[in-house]
Amino acid sequence: MPGTPDRLQHAALELFAARGYEQTTAAEIAQAVGLTERTFFRHFSDKREVLFHGQQSLTDAFVAGVAEAPQTASPIEFGLSALRSASGFFPDDRRPYSRMRQTVIDANPALQEREAHKLVRLGRALVDALTARGVDDLTADVVAQLSVMAFGIAIARWIRTDEDRSFEDVATDVVQRVGIVVRELPR
Amino acid sequence: MPGTPDRLQHAALELFAARGYEQTTAAEIAQAVGLTERTFFRHFSDKREVLFHGQQSLTDAFVAGVAEAPQTASPIEFGLSALRSASGFFPDDRRPYSRMRQTVIDANPALQEREAHKLVRLGRALVDALTARGVDDLTADVVAQLSVMAFGIAIARWIRTDEDRSFEDVATDVVQRVGIVVRELPR
Numbered sequence: 169m170p171g172t173p174d175r176l177q178h179a180a181l182e183l184f185a186a187r188g189y190e191q192t193t194a195a196e197i198a199q200a201v202g203l204t205e206r207t208f209f210r211h212f213s214d215k216r217e218v219l220f221h222g223q224q225s226l227t228d229a230f231v232a233g234v235a236e237a238p239q240t241a242s243p244i245e246f247g248l249s250a251l252r253s254a255s256g257f258f259p260d261d262r263r264p265y266s267r268m269r270q271t272v273i274d275a276n277p278a279l280q281e282r283e284a285h286k287l288v289r290l291g292r293a294l295v296d297a298l299t300a301r302g303v304d305d306l307t308a309d310v311v312a313q314l315s316v317m318a319f320g321i322a323i324a325r326w327i328r329t330d331e332d333r334s335f336e337d338v339a340t341d342v343v344q345r346v347g348i349v350v351r352e353l354p355r
Numbered sequence: 356m357p358g359t360p361d362r363l364q365h366a367a368l369e370l371f372a373a374r375g376y377e378q379t380t381a382a383e384i385a386q387a388v389g390l391t392e393r394t395f396f397r398h399f400s401d402k403r404e405v406l407f408h409g410q411q412s413l414t415d416a417f418v419a420g421v422a423e424a425p426q427t428a429s430p431i432e433f434g435l436s437a438l439r440s441a442s443g444f445f446p447d448d449r450r451p452y453s454r455m456r457q458t459v460i461d462a463n464p465a466l467q468e469r470e471a472h473k474l475v476r477l478g479r480a481l482v483d484a485l486t487a488r489g490v491d492d493l494t495a496d497v498v499a500q501l502s503v504m505a506f507g508i509a510i511a512r513w514i515r516t517d518e519d520r521s522f523e524d525v526a527t528d529v530v531q532r533v534g535i536v537v538r539e540l541p542r
Contacts, residue, residue, distance in 0.1 A: 242539040277472075284471035285464075306512075310529070310536050313504045321496050343540065345497050350537035352429040353530065 173211045173221055175201045180218040181265070184272040189215075189279065216282060219269060222257070223286055227293045229254045230315070234297035243307045246298055247315035251339055254319060258326065258335035267327045291316045318342045360398045360408055362388045367405040368452070371459040376402075376466065403469060406456060409444070410473055414480045416441045417502070421484040430494045433485055434502040438526055441506060445513065445522035454514045478503045505529045 170178075179200040183192040194215045195205040212218045233253025237246045258266070273279040294312035303311065322339040325331055331338065357365075366387040370379040381402045382392040399405045420440025424433045445453070460466040481499035490498065509526040512518055518525065 244536050244539045245541075248540075278468075280475070281465075281468035281472040284475045285468040288467070288471045306508075306529070306532050307536060309508050309511075310532050313508060314533070314536065317500045317504055321493075321500060324496075325493075342493070342497070345493050346501070347537060347540040347542070349431050349494060349497050349501065350534060352431045353435075353534040354432075355534070 172201075172203070172207070176203070176208060176211060177218050177221045178265075180215065181268055181272065184219075185268050189272055189276050216279065219272065219279065220282065220286060223289075226254060226257055227290050229257060230290060230319075231293055231297040234294065234301060237301070239301075243298070243303050243311045244314070246301060246303065247294075247311040247318075248343065250294060250297075250315050251318060251343070252336070255336045255339060258323070260334060263327060266323070267329070270327055287316050287320055290319075314346065318346060359388075359390070359394070363390070363395060363398060364405050364408045365452075367402065368455055368459065371406075372455050376459055376463050403466065406459065406466065407469065407473060410476075413441060413444055414477050416444060417477060417506075418480055418484040421481065421488060424488070426488075430485070430490050430498045431501070433488060433490065434481075434498040434505075435530065437481060437484075437502050438505060438530070439523070442523045442526060445510070447521060450514060453510070454516070457514050474503050474507055477506075501533065505533060 176197055180192070180197045183197055183200060192215065194208045194212075197215065197218065198205050198208040212221070230250040230253060233250035234246045236253065237249035241249065273283050291312045294315055295308045298308035298311055299305070318339060322335065322342045325342070326333075326335045326338045333341075363384055367379070367384045370384055370387060379402065380392075381395045381399075384402065384405065385392050385395040399408070417437040417440060420437035421433045423440065424436035428436065460470050478499045481502055482495045485495035485498055486492070505526060509522065509529045512529070513520075513522045513525045520528075
């Protein structure tokens with residue numbers, strides 16, 4: 169059985185999608201899974217945070233990917249390892265959930281801002297992880313942001329209604345395209 | 356003499372830096388330049404937006420860079436043209452202002468979220484501009500986000516207290532590093 173934060177998260181998403189984010193209160197989310205508002209606030213600081221419940225685990229997965237890469241890895245390979253490690257979060261059966269979440273976020277500017285900042289924070293965590301592996305400052309910035317960028321583009325494509333490839337396949341496609349595009353840079 | 360929005364923006368920044376963002380009201384900003392709160396709200400929807408006054412012009416500069424590139428340009432060259440076009444916004448004498456603005460933003464999570472989303476919106480405008488130049492969907496996503504990413508890394512470095520190179524020099528350095536990093540991608 170999923171833990172309380174997961175249950176609250178799923179209930180919240182259903183309510184946000186059905187009634188609208190603004191129209192749903194923390195008390196209603198808690199009620200939907202037989203809990204009190206007080207319990208809700210033990211897990212989340214506000215109703216917005218319930219949509220970002222997985223952020224820390226996702227960040228941890230990216231960071232673990234950097235930590236696990238062999239010492240002989242090039243900087244970009246640290247980034248690829250991070251991306252592969254995060255792919256585990258997006259099995260096919262999660263796609264309907266991710267689509268519903270995106271629909272809720274798209275309907276609310278404050279949620280879009282929070283979502284954008286989530287990726288900024290992910291990038292910062294990656295910079296730290298890369299620096300810890302001995303990658304220099306500017307290269308760490310570049311690799312971290314390339315990884316976050318590839319992740320962001322891949323997620324946006326993976327949740328399209330006409331997309332049925334796995335997250336990993338979509339991400340591989342994005343990374344290859346980055347290679348093709350950047351090889352045209354004048355030296 | 357600068358226009359009313361510019362005057363309000365500069366006054367706001369001084370007040371935010373001196374007293375804190377939360378502690379400053381729209382009325383106080385208006386007063387500082389001899390205007391009424393009502394005039395303030397004729398130009399900005401709220402005090403937060405005063406910090407993002409240049410966003411549309413910056414976006415326009417990026418988009419103009421894509422539009423101006425020769426038809427023979429490769430996708431990445433459209434991106435480079437966009438970045439060069441935007442560089443004009445960051446002459447050396449703007450650096451103290453940009454530093455002050457960043458200090459205000461760094462102190463406030465809601466401003467950080469808004470700032471992150473600014474770059475997301477810039478990316479979307481670039482995707483449209485690239486698509487209009489005949490660049491395919493995925494390549495447009497990649498080039499747009501590479502351009503925004505290089506811009507973001509360059510700005511963050513340009514405003515460091517120990518940095519005195521021009522924005523264009525910093526940006527060139529970032530772009531070169533992207534090339535070096537990505538050339539290590541396994542084919």
